[in-house]
Amino acid sequence: MKGTPALVKLYEDEGFTLNQVIEVVAVFPLDLLGAGEGQGDTGEAGGHSSSPASLVPRLHCITHKVMKHTNPLLSSSSSSSSSSSSSSSSATELRAARAVLKEVLVEVCLGDEMAAEHLLCHLLSAVYGRQDVTVLGKYCVNLSGVDQALQRQGYCKFLYQVVASLVTQAFLLPLTLHNINKAVFVPKKNYQTDRLTSGILQLPDHTHLVLDETSLVEGQVERTGVANLTALGNMISWQKVDYDFEFHVIEQLTNLPVLVVSEGRSMLPSDAEVKLQPKRRDVEEARRKVEQLLSTTSSPSTLPLLRQYLTSARLGEYVLPEELQKLVQEHFTTSRRRNESFSATDLHRLLIQARLLALSHGETQLTRELWEKAKAIENERKARLPPPTSS
Known part of the structure; x- marks a missing residue:
């Protein structure tokens, strides 16, 4: 920056x-x-x-x-407890904004509605708490299935450009072999100049980090590259970066939404792999449709409204009502009975999805309808993935 x-x-x-x-x-x-x-x-x-x-x-x-956020379209005093109720956008306007944003993201995902839902949830994700080693609220998405035909059309750059136009802070990192081996990912203290040398992962909170894994080609990952990938994986999993002070490290907590774009499953950890299934494959046509949807000449308020919507929805308050807590417990028990591999991690991911889905609809608490919708899109996501291989 x-x-x-x-x-x-x-x-x-x-x-x-x-x-x-x-x-x-x-x-x-x-x-x-x-x-x-x-x-x-x-x-x-x-x-x-x-x-x-x-x-x-x-x-x-x-x-x-x-600053609780860096969106100039909202009051800087907006907080998680008041933003959804005091926002200038009414509930009707929020729903209208969501509908337009969903339409934009469907075009970005080349007609794939399920992928668009997960991308929308990702754009609203943020760390809101920590319990021991568990980070609450993060939702790193690995958008896989970006094949070479889409890569040649510049799909990842197109995706990043749309994301960057919607959020206040974004950064694209092509995971080329050169970047992995030569770039400085982790800040390091230089005792000769008495300065902290900045690294790529030294980013302000709520910076949307887009990792382009499709840029990677075969080659040797050097020692520095292994350390860089380890730091990147730890940041995704634990939302922290260990700053290098030579004789010791200082743990710095982060709050960075991460989107990984890859052809196959990413080598990096993620909260959810979403395999893209395009219904159309012309990236340039998708770009034109997105530009029309966000055009400032035909709809002057569209883009500002979407930007305002994303920030206010992310800051919205949310509770899980007691009635839904019982449904969640029943779902976990039933899922474990049907499939022993269903774990607490699966339930945690589903709860995060449900929370983000509720916030995206301007709801302050989870409803039965949205809980069922969260389960449906999660089931569809899993159905696209190959079955896990037995060790």
């Missing part, structure tokens, strides 16, 4: 965390512009302290606030 670096002087210890997004109102002293070639401040981390103020401005903070 490009931008002008700055040193912001705070006069109270706020306990900010690394990569946190904050909004600052500050004083920019003009007299510093010509000062300090070699007279830089001392004691500031990051290595910018010795840079002249003309290159790295010094700002004196008057007030600041932590």
